[in-house]
Amino acid sequence: MSENGRLAVRKTYKLFIGGAFPRSESGRSYAVTSSKGDFLANASRASRKDARDAVVAARKAFPGWSAATAYNRGQILYRIAEMLEGRRAQFAGEVAEADGVSARKAGELVDAAVDRLVWYAGWSDKIGALRGAANPVAGPYFNLSTAEPSGVIAVIAPPMGPLLGLVSVIAPVIVTGNTCVVVASERAPLPSITLAEVLATSDLPAGVVNVLTGPTAELAPWLAAHMDVNGIDLTGCPPDLALTCEREAAENLKRVLRPAEESWLAEPRLDRMTTFLETKTVWHPIGI
């Protein structure tokens, strides 16, 4: 009961799978604390079966999302930025609690996350120009290479930067037409679920982004080994876990993005997008 006599209405932090917010299939949860050690909330502790369900949802969303026009995907990413902007105060509060930064700094981090989305939104119809080519061939043919999304990508979000880091790993994966299963920062998962609320109201088709909260070490190897996952971004994995995951990922030749030192405030590297692209080359006779 708060001071003014109202019952406190606290948010239940659940998972985000296939556009819905289910609890973990396992029924487990874990306590999330602020950077100072104060209790913030209980978050769902996802199990491998939640990861499996999330992959199914992501696979189901892939045909529609990858077939959407680049223009449309860009619009939707921009729409996410709009929705995020409208919740600036809420995110700033959550980031300040999770990272122990000042309210002002937290606000700047949220702004940076919004800007990051806008930046990637612009890439949707330009990455093709960068990764595609009209190849010169010895014959009367057009030979065109175009970039196509890899498929379902597992994303292990970085432990630091609960919002900016998260947005910086999700946006490059989905802007090119992939769908993803994200394992949020184990330490600070709350902004990821609030971001899921943003995604759910941004015209993003259900299943394009699925968010799991819980122990990275428990979930990442299952996603790395999953035969229906086409790529994995190991950004949030500590070195030994990253090694295990990369080994598992070799089984079906997943595209792997290895963890590297990275400042989330700097301009992003393009390999976050290009790692999860395949090249399709088409020969077409010249003339009628």
Add this chain to the structure above:
Amino acid sequence: MESIALVGDAVVVSTLTTPLAEVASSDATLRAFLHGLPGVDRVGADQRAAALGTRSIKTTAKSQAIDLAISMVDLTTLEGADTPGKVRAMCAKAAHPDPSDPSVPRVAAVCVYPDLVPHAVRALAGSGVKVASVATAFPSGRTSLDVKVTDTAQAVAAGADEIDMVIDRGAFLAGDYTTVFEQIVAVKAAAGEAHLKVILETGELATYDNVRRASWLAMLAGADFIKTSTGKVSPAATLPVTLVMLEAVRDFRATTGRMVGVKPAGGIRTTKDAIKYLVLVNETAGEDWLDPAWFRLGASSVLNDLLMQRQKMATGRYAGPDYFTLD
């Protein structure tokens, strides 16, 4: 026999005074018998089926259940666009569901339209997989008895081991049980040695009481199997309907000593669904029915899911559909 105790419902049908052999002697006795069957408690059946669906089957029991379910699958293609090539591809899959793993059991049968039976027979020669053919103007059953009998005889002549016939739901719903009975008897005669599966199309029968009556009617007329659905009507097989049918075959054996098989068909897509049916069989009819000779799963899409689960148990990694054949 003065009265028949129906074990499942612990009810003694005291109104029934004729032995089962004479039940079909006239329209009146048949009607009296079918309407004398105890009614099905709809809520109870739904709850019982739902409760059994929550059983947790894990590890070794699960591996066993998956293999059993694979061996019970009737791999089916009943489309207007079926080609001999598609049937051959399906037969190859039936004999070796996972070509990369010879320890996977073969499925029970393939089920095709009568004109494609010769292709299936040729493709499956020596594999041990049975060939089932739908007949009797599948799926509606709306034609004359002559055509139905001829349809059946031709399928058997082409080499079908099993015949899946549809009942005349219109006649059944109109209360004309004798017509339905006589049609089944005639088709059974035309089928000869071939096993006769009688499709009740429970999605069109409206009530569980009707499902129970149709089950008994089919069994009295000589069905070797009772099958829920054609797969062309929604809802197709459901757990409660299968529960009612399993109770019927159990009670029929208790009464007459003759064992009849059950085949739910349509709507079974995942391993979890398939295992729920196996639990239902074990808990309702009993272990005797946990055999491909007495229980079948009419489904195609479930096979890939069973294979994926099987591979997951073998390798410890979740399997992907890219590594299995498309139907």
